[in-house]
Amino acid sequence: MSHDSEHSGWHTEEAEIPLLQAMPFSRPHVLQQIRGPGSPAIIELSGESLVLGRSPETDIHIPSPSLSRTHMRLERYQGTYRVVDLDSSNGLYLNEIRVHSAVLRDGDTLQLGNAVFIYHEGK
């Protein structure tokens, strides 16, 4: 039996297949603010280190008297973010636990003063 490429479904000629653009499968790490001044809000996280606080000079500015001027630092850590309390007055709470620092996981809730965030791990 002869092999007839025309009818076999296997095309040997170079086909003009349009190249797909690289699909943006990656998505950023995000803090979703669900309570406090400015909420609701989605804050995309980028960079090695970010400071969140009441001061307008911070990377993530939350204008609430319940937050310290520089309240918390976020730093990149093993593919996610780690949070560190910067000796704030009202503390940093992760899922109700008062922490000094913590490595964030998807779905974690952070509370700083009257501001509440949910962390969504990117890919």
Added chain:
Amino acid sequence: MAFFVRFWGTRGSIPTPGRTTNKYGGNTSCVEIRVDDTLFVCDGGTGLRELGVDLLRRDMPNITAHFLFSHMHWDHIQGFPFFTPAYIPVNTCNIYGTSAGDHRFHSLLSGQMRSDYFPVDFSELRSHILATDLDNGKRPIDGVRVRWFEQRHPGSSYAYSLEKNGVKVVYATDNEIDLTLARTFDEIQADLEKQREVPETLVEFVRGADLLIADAQYTDLEYPKHIGWGHPRATTVVDLAVLAGVKQLALFHHDPMHSDADVEAIVQQCRARAKLFSSPLFTFAAREGLELKLD
């Protein structure tokens, strides 16, 4: 002065990497406790490897680590051969025994690095690895009072209490408290909601702790199938914490069969139990990467 307590390994028995344990972690027992510049390391399970890596990133001219081992079962020592600071000459690892002249842990720790088990011999570790002891709690370490308590576990294990300037942290893993309460299946199943009579000596050892880190491996339902394995019901640990007036209880030594969701369900059961006794105790599950500051 403050205590910083950071969890590097919270799993019991065997490492459990994977998606279902991602939140609370799969590394076995290792807790870092820093009091000012003094570093204590409670157990050297697989979490110790990452602690070692992290210590080398910190700006320290040399590292002195005071190791307090609960016992020498695999899940509490396997990280030691991978503790990079132990390979660097300027560093010091003090391995404590409990009573005066007790150097058992130093000896057993070196045994796991014989060539039958591991390619690098203990003698090739270049840091100062010193066998020392707590002299029954009479010898403070940099002003920190360290006491120990012998626990119920196959082959025995030790809990440690660290105190300074009114702050107290107790590390108490691998302790089958339930064995001191009841011995038969019927006794264990009887009146699960009744507060259990934890031994007074243990209550006194733990009394007033700002933080109790305690083995809480089994649920009430699981425990009867594991009597004698060396681990308690999580709810019994709550009773201990309530009776001893503990402020915060970190459930520790998570069962390797427990997913993150299982661990969270145990936390809820424990909180409900503390509430049953009208206790202000705060209970949470220890998880890798979590650090508390106590002052």
